[in-house]
Amino acid sequence: MDLSIVIPLLNEEASLEELFSRIHRVCNENDLRYEVWFVDDGSTDLSWSIIENLKVQFPQVHGIKFARNYGKSQALHAAFERVRGDVVITMDADLQDFPEEIPELRKLLLEEQLDIVSGWKKKRYDNVMTKNIPSKLFNAAARRVSGVSLHDFNCGLKAYRKQVVKNIDVHGDMHRYIPVLAANAGFKKITEKPVQHQARPYGVSKFGSERFIRGFLDLVTLWFVSRFGARPMHFFGAVGTLMFILGFLSAAWLGISKLISVARGIYGNLLTDNPLFFLALTLMLMGTLLFIGGFLGELIIRTHRSQKNYHIEDEI
Numbered sequence: 195m196d197l198s199i200v201i202p203l204l205n206e207e208a209s210l211e212e213l214f215s216r217i218h219r220v221c222n223e224n225d226l227r228y229e230v231w232f233v234d235d236g237s238t239d240l241s242w243s244i245i246e247n248l249k250v251q252f253p254q255v256h257g258i259k260f261a262r263n264y265g266k267s268q269a270l271h272a273a274f275e276r277v278r279g280d281v282v283i284t285m286d287a288d289l290q291d292f293p294e295e296i297p298e299l300r301k302l303l304l305e306e307q308l309d310i311v312s313g314w315k316k317k318r319y320d321n322v323m324t325k326n327i328p329s330k331l332f333n334a335a336a337r338r339v340s341g342v343s344l345h346d347f348n349c350g351l352k353a354y355r356k357q358v359v360k361n362i363d364v365h366g367d368m369h370r371y372i373p374v375l376a377a378n379a380g381f382k383k384i385t386e387k388p389v390q391h392q393a394r395p396y397g398v399s400k401f402g403s404e405r406f407i408r409g410f411l412d413l414v415t416l417w418f419v420s421r422f423g424a425r426p427m428h429f430f431g432a433v434g435t436l437m438f439i440l441g442f443l444s445a446a447w448l449g450i451s452k453l454i455s456v457a458r459g460i461y462g463n464l465l466t467d468n469p470l471f472f473l474a475l476t477l478m479l480m481g482t483l484l485f486i487g488g489f490l491g492e493l494i495i496r497t498h499r500s501q502k503n504y505h506i507e508d509e510i
Contacts, residue, residue, distance in 0.1 A: 233257075236263030303355065
């Protein structure tokens with residue numbers, strides 16, 4: 195199988211037939227053996243019925259139907275488990291991405307022996323204030339934090355080697371950061387290619403402004419997990435130990451000072467009257483808890499078994 199095309203969707207009944215028609219034409223013109231995986235992420239319109247009809251007409255079509263809306267990351271994860279193509283293309287279902295880009299993405303990936311080719315919507319046809327400017331700021335922050343130099347992390351049009359999608363775990367809202375997940379897994383041959391973009395011809399966007407808040411929080415999570423995910427004791431243990439030592443030294447200093455004062459016949463106030471005493475106890479307690487948290491994190495990692503966090507209602 196030359197090519198697997200993965201298309202997550204939510205209420206895109208108006209665009210599916212045109213999208214598949216263009217994919218079918220492009221692949222046939224380039225003599226590509228292909229399969230298309232539509233993942234219906236809890237649509238309430240006729241999207242699934244259209245996918246079923248396409249399946250009857252075209253054996254290349256496959257579909258996964260979620261029982262409810264779980265999110266784009268879970269949709270990609272489900273399809274990645276099933277794809278068979280040597281090259282995997284992801285794209286959105288709203289026709290803002292051009293299927294005609296597929297052959298060039300595949301060619302660049304194979305000829306340059308890359309792991310990922312990410313689309314770059316260099317010229318966007320979105321609202322400047324609500325999408326373009328926030329997107330530029332978001333991508334700049336993602337580049338700086340992740341170390342992966344891409345202009346458009348959130349572009350849905352990407353090409354992957356099969357080995358990449360089979361060895362990364364996409365969950366939560368991490369679909370934005372698949373190149374970062376891949377780089378952390380050792381697939382560092384990543385580049386980008388400018389791709390065409392157009393305004394959505396049908397329907398409405400399924401992502402609101404809150405996606406930037408979630409994206410930033412996911413970026414922080416990804417930064418932490420990429421550095422300490424496999425060794426939480428290195429972070430929590432180190433911080434906990436430092437806090438405990440500071441608290442212990444503070445308490446020891448107070449104790450020694452009090453003993454010296456008593457030895458000199460100066461009794462003064464009780465230790466508990468000094469605010470530093472309670473600060474020292476707090477530091478020791480928090481340090482102990484953080485150390486235990488790091489230790490438990492190590493145990494969890496060693497006993498954890500990945501579990502799917504979605505329920506598939508139907509598959510064709």
